[in-house]
Amino acid sequence: MPMFAVTYTYEDAQTDAREANKPAHREWLAAQVAEGTIHTVGPFVDGSGALLIVEDDDEAGAAALVGKDPHCVQGFVSSVTIRQWKPVFGALS
DSSP states (O other): OOEEEEEEEOOGGGHHHHHHHHHHHHHHHHHHHHHTSEEEEEEOTTSSEEEEEEEOSSHHHHHHHHTTSHHHHTTOOSEEEEEEEOOOSSTTO
16 A cells, blocks of 8 residues: 655644644544554654654545544644655565
8 A cells, every 4th residue: 555754743832732733733643553453643843843754546546534633634734745655665665
């Protein structure tokens, strides 16, 4: 099944609200990892966003999946970029 590199962009002005939403966001992410739809995820250390590695049938499916993330639902992700990704070496290849 295809994999996708999904990047989120965050706005500094929403940091406090996003932090308050973080428990719901992380609970949702943990459930997706347990189901195998998200392989790995984490924030950029500068706080500007996050990277998710998603497995889905196509880009539309990946977009639908991340659209259910509580951070996306609450409007705390200012932009989402989805690109099909092909791992060649490593744990996900």
